[in-house]
Amino acid sequence: MEQLRYIHQLEIEKSEKEIVKLNNEKLEQEVLLKTKELASASMKLLENSGTLVKVRDELAKLEIGEEESSDLKRVHSLLKDVEKNSANWDQFASHFDELNDGFLNKLKSNHSGLSRNDLKVCAYLKLNFTTKQIAQLQNITVRGVEIHRYRLRKKLPVGKDQSLSDFLNEI
Numbered sequence: 001m002e003q004l005r006y007i008h009q010l011e012i013e014k015s016e017k018e019i020v021k022l023n024n025e026k027l028e029q030e031v032l033l034k035t036k037e038l039a040s041a042s043m044k045l046l047e048n049s050g051t052l053v054k055v056r057d058e059l060a061k062l063e064i065g066e067e068e069s070s071d072l073k074r075v076h077s078l079l080k081d082v083e084k085n086s087a088n089w090d091q092f093a094s095h096f097d098e099l100n101d102g103f104l105n106k107l108k109s110n111h112s113g114l115s116r117n118d119l120k121v122c123a124y125l126k127l128n129f130t131t132k133q134i135a136q137l138q139n140i141t142v143r144g145v146e147i148h149r150y151r152l153r154k155k156l157p158v159g160k161d162q163s164l165s166d167f168l169n170e171i
Contacts (some may be wrong), residue, residue: 038095
């Protein structure tokens with residue numbers, strides 16, 4: 001009888017280990033799915049920054065004097081694409097927060113003076129984007145990103161001997 005209890009106990013432990021293993025696999029799949037969604041949102045943001053460049057080009061054509069109704073319609077449709085950008089950022093931010101233990105929410109609560117653009121740059125830095133990639137996403141110059149990083153260092157308590165990326169990764 002004691003031997004049967006021991007065998008039964010071993011089977012219960014084996015079943016519990018199997019359940020834990022399955023739960024871990026499920027969680028890994030969820031993280032992978034969220035990572036793919038985050039990458040997708042990032043790509044949409046990159047595409048929208050390309051749309052902004054197209055808008056500038058179309059507006060430059062209009063200033064030259066090539067005014068036609070088809071040009072105006074193209075600019076109007078491009079502007080509609082740009083309006084979707086903020087919705088994509090909100091989606092990106094929610095996925096990013098899920099994957100990074102509420103990073104943006106923690107940053108907002110600890111440093112209430114940060115603007116929406118500050119939070120975007122912090123998210124991109126946390127993802128280890130280069131200055132050039134951030135410039136494309138924000139549709140600004142590389143120098144503009146460098147200035148933004150400098151201002152972020154002043155807003156956040158980042159020491160001179162610590163990099164901004166390291167500081168953000170510790171949050």
